[in-house]
Amino acid sequence: MRFTLGKDKKLKGKKAIETLFAQGLSIRKGALRLKYLPIDGKDLHKTSFSVPKRFLKLAVHRNRVKRLLRESYRLQQHHMPVSDNSHYHLMWVYQSNKLPDQEHITQLMQAIIKQLSKKPESHKTVS
RNA sequence: GUAGCAGGCCGCUCUAUCGUUCUGAUUUGAUCAGAGAGGAAAGUCCGGACACCAUAGGAUAUCAUAGCGGUUAACGACCGUCGGUUCGCUUUCGCGAAAGCGAGAUCGAAUUAGGACCAGUGCAACAGAAAGGAUGUACAGGUAAUGCUGUAGUGAAAUCAGGUAAACUCUAUGUGGUGAAAUGUCGCGUAAAUCAGAGCUUGAGUGUGAUCCGCACGAUUCUGAAGGGUAGGCAGUUCGAGACCGUGAGUAAUUGCGGUUCUAGAUAAAUGAUAGAGGUUCUCGUUAUUACGGGAAUACAGGAUCCGGCUUAUAGGCCUGCUUUUUUA
RNA sequence: UGUCCCAUGGUGUAAUGGUAACACUACGGUUUUUGGUACCGUCAUUCAAGGUUCGAGUCCUUGUGGGACAA
Numbered sequence: 001m002r003f004t005l006g007k008d009k010k011l012k013g014k015k016a017i018e019t020l021f022a023q024g025l026s027i028r029k030g031a032l033r034l035k036y037l038p039i040d041g042k043d044l045h046k047t048s049f050s051v052p053k054r055f056l057k058l059a060v061h062r063n064r065v066k067r068l069l070r071e072s073y074r075l076q077q078h079h080m081p082v083s084d085n086s087h088y089h090l091m092w093v094y095q096s097n098k099l100p101d102q103e104h105i106t107q108l109m110q111a112i113i114k115q116l117s118k119k120p121e122s123h124k125t126v127s
Numbered sequence: 128g129u130a131g132c133a134g135g136c137c138g139c140u141c142u143a144u145c146g147u148u149c150u151g152a153u154u155u156g157a158u159c160a161g162a163g164a165g166g167a168a169a170g171u172c173c174g175g176a177c178a179c180c181a182u183a184g185g186a187u188a189u190c191a192u193a194g195c196g197g198u199u200a201a202c203g204a205c206c207g208u209c210g211g212u213u214c215g216c217u218u219u220c221g222c223g224a225a226a227g228c229g230a231g232a233u234c235g236a237a238u239u240a241g242g243a244c245c246a247g248u249g250c251a252a253c254a255g256a257a258a259g260g261a262u263g264u265a266c267a268g269g270u271a272a273u274g275c276u277g278u279a280g281u282g283a284a285a286u287c288a289g290g291u292a293a294a295c296u297c298u299a300u301g302u303g304g305u306g307a308a309a310u311g312u313c314g315c316g317u318a319a320a321u322c323a324g325a326g327c328u329u330g331a332g333u334g335u336g337a338u339c340c341g342c343a344c345g346a347u348u349c350u351g352a353a354g355g356g357u358a359g360g361c362a363g364u365u366c367g368a369g370a371c372c373g374u375g376a377g378u379a380a381u382u383g384c385g386g387u388u389c390u391a392g393a394u395a396a397a398u399g400a401u402a403g404a405g406g407u408u409c410u411c412g413u414u415a416u417u418a419c420g421g422g423a424a425u426a427c428a429g430g431a432u433c434c435g436g437c438u439u440a441u442a443g444g445c446c447u448g449c450u451u452u453u454u455u456a
Numbered sequence: 457u458g459u460c461c462c463a464u465g466g467u468g469u470a471a472u473g474g475u476a477a478c479a480c481u482a483c484g485g486u487u488u489u490u491g492g493u494a495c496c497g498u499c500a501u502u503c504a505a506g507g508u509u510c511g512a513g514u515c516c517u518u519g520u521g522g523g524a525c526a527a
Contacts, residue, residue, distance in 0.1 A: 003145065010395080014358075017395065048395055059169090060428055067147095067399045074146065075400085091395090102400060 005074040011046040011089055020089050027115055031096035032108040036116065037089045045080055047073060047090040055097045065094050072105045079110075081117045 011017065024037040049069045051062040069092050080088070092109075094100075 005146070007148090012395070014395085050395070058428075063429065064399090071146075071400050 003074050003077070005070060005077070009044050009047060009077075011048040011091065016046075016089060017048070017091070020091055024089070024091070027112050029108050029111045029115075031094060031098070031100065032105070032112065033093045033095055034112050034116070035091040035093065038086050039089055040086055042084055043087045045077070045088045045090060047077075047092070049073075049092045049094075051094045055095060056099075061099060065100065068100065068102055068105045069094065069109075071102065072109045076106070076109055076113060079113050079117070 011020070020035055020037050024035040026036070027034045049066045051065045053062070056062045056065065073092065
């Protein structure tokens with residue numbers, strides 16, 4: 001089992017992201033919010049990370065948080081639920097004006113993934 | 128040695144594991160190798176390069192600059208110099224019993240958006256008789272007579288070719304506009320459709336954005352309404368007014384010549400995580416010092432077309448010069 | 457990435473370079489048996505720092521914060 005996070009696992013394209021925000025569901029734990037949308041067809045999970053300028057003004061701090069999020073997801077990606085006929089589009093959003101550390105981010109992400117796994121995949125998928 | 132001021136420079140290092148963007152190899156499963164943020168990358172306050180619009184032409188307006196000389200691709204930047212202002216040392220003169228006060232000069236430091244108010248217009252609160260076509264209080268002087276003259280008094284400024292242009296303005300010089308979402312090209316897709324108005328060579332309008340002229344285009348046209356489609360790839364894009372070293376010119380900014388070197392290129396956007404070791408600074412304890420051990424801190428901040436400046440943020444450290452004070456010889 | 461605008465009591469707005477004004481709110485007081493109304497008073501480092509000027513909310517420069525726009 002490898003812990004890579006290359007370009008093939010990133011969510012790209014303006015259209016895909018717009019539909020994710022328009023139709024996606026969300027889970028929130030503390031300062032971390034996950035937007036997710038199940039998609040038809042077997043593929044790798046596509047993920048992306050966002051930190052609004054509203055909470056952290058400096059580019060250095062926003063980059064720092066995104067790097068921590070990316071690192072946490074890289075190490076926990078295999079806990080995500082896997083299905084044969086669908087995959088997820090994901091967007092992690094950090095919503096706080098405090099700079100977190102790695103441990104804190106990891107705990108939040110673990111809780112969210114656990115909650116996502118519990119949910120039945122009965123809701124409809126988007127092609 | 129201590130403290131302060133000014134200028135310049137550096138701005139944490141190494142190892143292991145797991146990852147990340149680009150490039151190159153081996154080759155289609157991936158693996159290996161190399162490279163990978165700053166002095167401000169920031170603010171966007173100026174100036175350019177580059178691209179397009181007539182390789183942008185004339186006039187006016189607008190805006191900017193403002194002693195003199197130089198540097199530069201260019202500038203509102205930089206260098207030199209003259210002047211102004213402030214401060215300090217020394218010193219001269221005047222007043223005074225002294226303390227001290229006032230005025231000037233040399234030297235040093237800091238600072239300075241520094242053309243023109245004998246072209247015109249405007250402005251000056253309060254105080255004051257009077258604030259720009261002047262007017263007149265008290266005392267003294269003077270006259271044939273009169274604010275005619277001086278002093279006092281008010282004020283930032285009181286007759287002085289007055290002050291004020293970071294007041295309008297004038298003078299000189301410069302200034303076309305837009306801005307990588309520029310621009311070119313490939314691909315996908317739609318509606319050369321509908322409605323209303325204008326116009327069809329006697330000209331509606333368009334061509335980049337202050338106006339007019341001029342120039343070019345112009346009927347398969349132009350404007351508006353409602354609506355439909357796309358919003359992807361590549362080039363531009365990183366070799367350049369480049370960086371470093373030596374040497375010549377110049378007071379300096381800067382520049383000539385020679386040599387060496389290639390140093391980010393992402394696009395929901397690459398530098399991170401974890402563990403360990405070591406620097407540096409501060410601090411506590413043990414110790415006669417050296418030293419040893421514990422704890423804390425290690426800044427400001429992240430490229431997005433690229434350069435030259437300016438401004439702002441910055442833990443800690445180094446170098447140079449000047450001043451203050453202390454100790455030793 | 458680029459362009460533009462704004463900032464004055466708690467709130468909304470004024471002010472030609474010359475004592476920062478008005479309305480509402482809040483607080484205190486007077487009137488009233490009490491409350492309301494009415495009247496009186498209080499509440500400003502004009503976003504910050506420099507500069508020009510005798511004098512700056514106003515003019516100039518640089519920052520800070522907020523907002524808008526560009527296919």
